[in-house]
Amino acid sequence: MNDAIRLDRVTRFIDTLKQARELGLSVTEAREGNLTLCLPYSDRIIGNPDTGVIHGGAITTLMDTTSGSVILCALDEFELCPTLDLRVDYMRPAEPHKPVYARAETYKVTRNIIFTRCEAYQEGGETIANCVGTFMRIGKEATPKHYRDLITGGGQ
Amino acid sequence: MTDPDIYRYTRETGDFSRLLQSIPYATFIGLECDQFGDDLIFRLPKKEENLGNPILPAIHGGVIGGFMELSAAIYLMMSQDSMRMPRIVDFSLDYLRAGLNRETYAECRLTRQGNRVANVMVTAWQKSRSQPIATARAHFLLED
Numbered sequence A: 001m002n003d004a005i006r007l008d009r010v011t012r013f014i015d016t017l018k019q020a021r022e023l024g025l026s027v028t029e030a031r032e033g034n035l036t037l038c039l040p041y042s043d044r045i046i047g048n049p050d051t052g053v054i055h056g057g058a059i060t061t062l063m064d065t066t067s068g069s070v071i072l073c074a075l076d077e078f079e080l081c082p083t084l085d086l087r088v089d090y091m092r093p094a095e096p097h098k099p100v101y102a103r104a105e106t107y108k109v110t111r112n113i114i115f116t117r118c119e120a121y122q123e124g125g126e127t128i129a130n131c132v133g134t135f136m137r138i139g140k141e142a143t144p145k146h147y148r149d150l151i152t153g154g155g156q
Numbered sequence B: 001m002t003d004p005d006i007y008r009y010t011r012e013t014g015d016f017s018r019l020l021q022s023i024p025y026a027t028f029i030g031l032e033c034d035q036f037g038d039d040l041i042f043r044l045p046k047k048e049e050n051l052g053n054p055i056l057p058a059i060h061g062g063v064i065g066g067f068m069e070l071s072a073a074i075y076l077m078m079s080q081d082s083m084r085m086p087r088i089v090d091f092s093l094d095y096l097r098a099g100l101n102r103e104t105y106a107e108c109r110l111t112r113q114g115n116r117v118a119n120v121m122v123t124a125w126q127k128s129r130s131q132p133i134a135t136a137r138a139h140f141l142l143e144d
Helices: A003-015 A018-023 A056-073 A145-152 B004-013 B017-021 B024-029 B061-080
Strands: A026-031 A034-039 A046-048 A083-090 A100-109 A113-121 A127-136 B032-036 B039-044 B087-095 B104-113 B117-125 B132-141
Touching: A003 A018, A003 A026, A003 A034, A003 A056, A003 A145, A018 A056, A034 A056, A046 A056, A046 B024, A056 A083, A056 A100, A056 A113, A056 A127, A056 B024, A056 B061, A056 B087, A083 B061, B004 B017, B017 B024, B017 B032, B024 B061, B039 B061, B061 B087, B061 B104, B061 B117, B061 B132
Parallel strands: none
Antiparallel strands: A026 A034, A034 A100, A083 A127, A083 B087, A100 A113, A113 A127, B032 B039, B039 B104, B087 B132, B104 B117, B117 B132
């Protein structure tokens, strides 16, 4: 699988997540075991109206989505892997009016569990948040074939 | 962060609508809060836009996280009599069951409060309180 296929798969995958569409998440870069997504700034996700800083929950969703989707860049076949746990450390508030990026990697893939880490940042800025996650592998059969075909573009 | 009038109104009436309307992210996911005596129950009504997994379908894990995180912050603000949204330091979330496409509830508990940092536990459930869909704990930095 090359990076173009990875990018296509992740793009199709996040397009099926209604909340990801609602937030306007897009794929910036997809490589083997490595993925970057972008969260555009929006007034709708502000957590603190005085400062215009977006809410940590939107960052959590960005990081959860990136960590969950990087799995598509690590496995040859598409599997839907539910999140077991997520730990988010907030370093600093995101600067208003600028997009936030999240870069995730799978640092260990086992038969049952996938371990990920993820960093949220802004262009030219310092880290906003770090996150580690674990995802459970329930096997590709647990995902209906039509959905797998939708993500992989059918029999790729 | 909060307009003192909104804060006072919320405290006196137990009506959280004005407070929540002042926080765009709360409106974005649809968070609501009801007060029963001293207890606060946070509510996330069923909402298509909050879905992640389209197969089950289930609420996006990040939305469950955001819901619990914001619930914890509001809970802490009210229990501390503070008008500022506390700043979150870290957040640790265990997903126990799929959050299906239905109304979700959360309650919070102040586990420990120091001078500078508070620890809050959050439990989220749907059909039955005894079968939580997620538990979380968060540390907040207290700024006067």
